[in-house]
Amino acid sequence: MPRMASQERRTEQRREQREALRERILEVSREIVRREGFASLSMRKLAEAIDYSPAALYLHFKSRGDIARALRVQGHASLRDAFLAHTSIADPAARLNAMGRAYVEFGLAEPETYRLMFMELAASAGPSSEARAGSPGDAPGNGDAHAAEPGAATLSMIADAFVELRAADRLPARAAPLACAEGLWANLHGIVALKLNGAALPETPAATLVELSLDAWFAPANRTEPRFSSANRPDTSTR
Template sequence: MTHPDTATRILNAARALFEREGADSVSMRKVADAVGITPTAIYRHFRSREALLGKISDDSFDEIARHWDAHRQGKDPLARLLATQQIYLDYALAYPHLFDHAFLARRRNARRFPADFIAGQSPTANVMHEAVVEAQARGQLRGGDAWALTMTVWAHAHGLIALQRAGRFSFDEAGFRAFFTTSLHHLLDGLRP
């Protein structure tokens, strides 16, 4: 059995703290205590706390992108588009603190719309965009700027999740999931030709 290297152990400990208590709970001292090293030893692997949090965020984006990428081929494009939003919801509910940091907090290196997205720098948005373009080509969604439609769908899903995270709905999880899905269907119905 191989043991993870120190950098991996640091990341795992930091992510566990992050998932349990949020970004503010991730201190170099707490991470070092969890790993069994000194706080200064962490700096051999991560130049700062922000770099460590950035790596956690990048890894969480990669995790979502892998799930979305699995829906890149096959199926009806609208079904693929809905599947990506369900994965987004699943991630937000399973990892609320990571979701908040990745999608609700200001981050210096976050990708920005439109330039970064149009340049293909968002692995998650790229999958959605491909589904929108295909749905437009099939006549399932209205024509026009495919990136604008992609962002409309994403912003709708994101807004619902942000409201849920802020306690603005009285649904239990199952009720919110049902509302989320129905609301996305309403939005897509309104985007048809």
């Protein structure tokens, strides 16, 4: 029995060491991606950064494409956590506003991670990355099932709020909750993508753009007060 217990301890120690090295690889990969973008990440650069041989890295990740998928999963988990912080908001419209702001804040605070999650072409992640970059509602692609799951969960939180709005008759009659959720996500992604790409437009603050995106989904008859102050409302006066 003592010998078996000793063997089990050694097995557990080896497992912990492997897991610690895997987390170290991902930690350093995240830092390289944040500083330089995913295009700058290579297995050789990563091996040098953690002072391991490239062969040791391949025991944990077969390619940089595998690292990309793991980083996408972590990015989606972080975005989901940002949404979860607002799920206790009772009013679904206010909840959507808070989650929309959280989405844009995440994208602008973690630009390279966001690009990797939603804007990197599959080919740029390496030959083993056949699947698309993890979009929020995608069905799992080849080898990218784990990245799709947290994205789908986040989309579901948005859709749930629209379901509540539908039940309260606060959506236009023909607006399906899931379609609204997908449309809002597309709007939010557009805001982030334009900001990250340094486009001349939009000049409007991101928080106001989120509110404008949400404004399109709510029936005017259900509003009791203006959603924007005069300072934020677009100028529609004739000139």
